[in-house]
Amino acid sequence: MINQKQLEELFLKRRLRDFKWINPENVVVVSEWVRMKCVFGCMEYGKNASCPPNTPAVDECRSFFHEYSEGVVFHFEKKLEKPEERHEWARGINERLLSLEREVFLAGNPKAFLLFMDSCGVCKNCAEERIKCKNKRVARPTPEAMAVDVFSTVRRLGYPIEVLRDYSKTMDRYAFLLIE
Numbered sequence: 298m299i300n301q302k303q304l305e306e307l308f309l310k311r312r313l314r315d316f317k318w319i320n321p322e323n324v325v326v327v328s329e330w331v332r333m334k335c336v337f338g339c340m341e342y343g344k345n346a347s348c349p350p351n352t353p354a355v356d357e358c359r360s361f362f363h364e365y366s367e368g369v370v371f372h373f374e375k376k377l378e379k380p381e382e383r384h385e386w387a388r389g390i391n392e393r394l395l396s397l398e399r400e401v402f403l404a405g406n407p408k409a410f411l412l413f414m415d416s417c418g419v420c421k422n423c424a425e426e427r428i429k430c431k432n433k434r435v436a437r438p439t440p441e442a443m444a445v446d447v448f449s450t451v452r453r454l455g456y457p458i459e460v461l462r463d464y465s466k467t468m469d470r471y472a473f474l475l476i477e
Contacts, residue, residue, distance in 0.1 A: 299367055299406055299476055307400050308369070311393050315372040317454050321365040321475055324453055326446040329355050335441065346430035347417040347438045358444040365408065368475040372456055373414055376467040387415030387470070394472055395435050406476050412440045414472035440473050447471055 335342055335349045391413045398411040419432045430436050440447050451458050451471055458469045
């Protein structure tokens with residue numbers, strides 16, 4: 298059994314204050330349509346070692362979430378003036394989350410696994426294929442790359458999310474940390 302209080306202290310130490318505990322098996326919505334949006338709508342399809350087609354099939358993703366009984370969803374808000382600023386902002390958050398994942402692992406949670414809030418971005422120039430990835434130990438997929446319907450999942454938790462038509466509105470982004 299995990300020590301939520303101990304882990305919450307780690308979250309707060311990393312300035313991660315907006316989070317909710319979940320049971321991934323019951324809360325996370327995995328859907329085929331999410332994968333189709335990756336294949337037929339994402340500019341990073343086939344260009345990121347942590348995105349489809351370099352991720353498991355949708356049924357495998359669904360099975361993966363069933364192996365966890367605890368997890369955390371982290372909420373991040375940001376308003377940007379320029380769309381290209383998103384990736385640098387996300388890279389910084391993903392680095393903090395990777396450090397957190399390591400601390401959670403070292404705290405006695407060997408199955409700790411992070412899903413980034415935005416494309417991997419660990420390397421400035423992605424190898425594009427998982428087999429050629431230069432940072433396999435720290436490269437992580439997004440929830441969407443694992444076929445997670447983030448909209449339905451976070452709405453179940455009472456979190457805000459909407460399709461944004463431009464960057465004049467605040468983005469709501471989410472990362473998932475699975476723990477067992």
